[in-house]
Amino acid sequence: MPGTAVIGLQWGDEAKGKIVDLLTSQHDIVVRYQGGANAGHTVVVGDEVYKLSLLPSGVLTAGVTCVIAGGVVFNPAKAIEELDELESRNVEDCDNLKLSDRIHVIFPWHFAEDRALDSNTSDGENIGTTGRGIGPCYRDKVGRSHAVRLGDMYRSTFREQIEHITAAKNRVLASMFPDGDLQPLDAEEIFEQYSAFAERLKPYVADTTDYLLTAAESGKRILFEGAQGALLDVDHGTYPFVTSSNSSGVGISNGSGLPARYVNKVIGIVKAYSTRVGGGPFPTELDNEIGQRIRDQGNEYGTVTKRPRRCGWLDAVAVRYTTRLSGVDSICVMLLDVLSGLDELLICTAYELDGQQSTVFPSHVDDVRRVKPVFETLPGWQEDITKVRKLADLPANARAYLDRVSQLVGVPVEMVSVGPARDQTIPVSPG
Numbered sequence: 001m002p003g004t005a006v007i008g009l010q011w012g013d014e015a016k017g018k019i020v021d022l023l024t025s026q027h028d029i030v031v032r033y034q035g036g037a038n039a040g041h042t043v044v045v046g047d048e049v050y051k052l053s054l055l056p057s058g059v060l061t062a063g064v065t066c067v068i069a070g071g072v073v074f075n076p077a078k079a080i081e082e083l084d085e086l087e088s089r090n091v092e093d094c095d096n097l098k099l100s101d102r103i104h105v106i107f108p109w110h111f112a113e114d115r116a117l118d119s120n121t122s123d124g125e126n127i128g129t130t131g132r133g134i135g136p137c138y139r140d141k142v143g144r145s146h147a148v149r150l151g152d153m154y155r156s157t158f159r160e161q162i163e164h165i166t167a168a169k170n171r172v173l174a175s176m177f178p179d180g181d182l183q184p185l186d187a188e189e190i191f192e193q194y195s196a197f198a199e200r201l202k203p204y205v206a207d208t209t210d211y212l213l214t215a216a217e218s219g220k221r222i223l224f225e226g227a228q229g230a231l232l233d234v235d236h237g238t239y240p241f242v243t244s245s246n247s248s249g250v251g252i253s254n255g256s257g258l259p260a261r262y263v264n265k266v267i268g269i270v271k272a273y274s275t276r277v278g279g280g281p282f283p284t285e286l287d288n289e290i291g292q293r294i295r296d297q298g299n300e301y302g303t304v305t306k307r308p309r310r311c312g313w314l315d316a317v318a319v320r321y322t323t324r325l326s327g328v329d330s331i332c333v334m335l336l337d338v339l340s341g342l343d344e345l346l347i348c349t350a351y352e353l354d355g356q357q358s359t360v361f362p363s364h365v366d367d368v369r370r371v372k373p374v375f376e377t378l379p380g381w382q383e384d385i386t387k388v389r390k391l392a393d394l395p396a397n398a399r400a401y402l403d404r405v406s407q408l409v410g411v412p413v414e415m416v417s418v419g420p421a422r423d424q425t426i427p428v429s430p431g
């Protein structure tokens with residue numbers, strides 16, 4: 001009864017979508033369980049490139065059931081847009097989609113609050129959110145009084161609920177936008193718009209908690225598709241420069257409603273270097289021509305916001321931390337091809353803080369800002385590796401790099417990716 005999780009071990013965009021797509025055919029169900037349309041997962045199938053923000057990447061494989069579980073914050077317009085796009089591109093299997101009636105719904109006030117609050121952190125540095133209303137929606141979920149779950153939209157009380165919340169939100173938004181650059185929101189308009197969304201999505205809405213429990217109990221194979229990366233985890237990441245959900249392995253249970261014992265294997269996804277979008281500390285950041293070279297070579301521009309991603313060397317202190325935190329069994333090292341052509345490769349093996357060396361990832365953001373990375377230098381390789389399909393055919397220096405990463409992180413490498421396509425993947429047999 002294998003339950004497998006795919007978890008990003010850095011700051012997101014580790015190429016989780018590619019690995020989820022590759023593993024989908026070995027599973028019956030693929031589950032998104034946290035985050036929302038802040039994610040952008042790219043799957044390349046032949047000449048077709050799919051960018052999914054909300055629908056699980058499993059939707060591209062026929063015969064698999066895709067579930068958006070209760071821990072997700074849900075933008076119905078975005079879900080409909082993705083369903084319509086897939087339909088127009090002849091991806092026919094969207095009928096096998098189940099949306100939890102417990103998911104919290106994102107409303108226009110959440111977008112407005114996201115905009116207002118992100119430029120107003122006490123720290124002075126912006127979080128640089130994706131602007132998708134994620135944080136405000138999670139805040140309302142925990143706050144309870146102004147939240148709407150998908151199941152609420154099919155109740156006779158929905159209109160009243162919207163009227164009540166819109167009135168309250170208009171009072172809050174008036175103080176957030178004192179210059180009057182936001183028109184008050186119209187409850188009737190929102191009610192009409194969201195009622196239409198509800199009607200369109202009705203065939204997919206289900207009690208996914210019960211569905212998943214029954215599936216797990218009867219031995220169905222479930223693949224958990226993590227969004228973001230463990231360093232963006234709201235409890236264990238570089239707080240407050242994080243997202244608002246548990247994006248490390250610890251979030252699987254509460255987001256999906258399945259007890260942890262149904263997760264038998266955790267696969268960590270690691271980019272061969274590091275990237276980060278938005279604000280927050282990044283000890284191994286390369287604000288120089290090597291960073292720009294990696295950005296160009298890896299096409300490191302955001303899937304969701306198109307922002308240039310910040311690039312840097314691989315940080316083994318951070319990845320060892322998130323590997324342990326997420327209970328990772330093995331890692332996939334992605335985008336190794338991007339490092340081809342560099343004379344030397346650096347890996348951060350420890351941090352120096354106040355004259356002391358440590359391999360512990362600091363809990364306070366100010367300390368993460370202050371650490372000096374201690375680097376180990378490895379020789380690079382010049383060959384183009386995008387056509388390599390066997391580990392033995394990789395240049396010796398590339399193999400040595402993978403060995404060293406595995407040793408520092410503490411778990412074996414299971415797959416290596418040398419390009420976006422499905423077949424640009426090298427399996428690594430245990431040994």
Ligand code: GDP
Pocket residue numbers: 008012013014015016017018039040041042043044297298303334335336337338417418419420421424
């Ligand atoms: P995710 O959010 O973790 O699913 O990752 P993204 O889709 O945001 O970003 C990963 C990007 O790298 C996508 O554009 C992928 O098509 C691409 N990609 C995946 N694997 C490889 C690889 O091995 N080499 C290269 N060059 N690109 C890759």
Ligand code: IMO
Pocket residue numbers: 008011012013014038039040041127128129130131132133134135226227228229232241242243244277278279303
């Ligand atoms: P995938 O699933 C990379 C980042 C944002 C910002 C912070 C908070 O594609 O890996 P939010 O909108 O969530 O409140 O923004 O988190 N962020 C991501 N960075 N990949 C993602 O998802 C991300 N989702 C959120 O850039 O710094």
Ligand code: MG
Pocket residue numbers: 012013014039040041042303
């Ligand atoms: Mg992404």
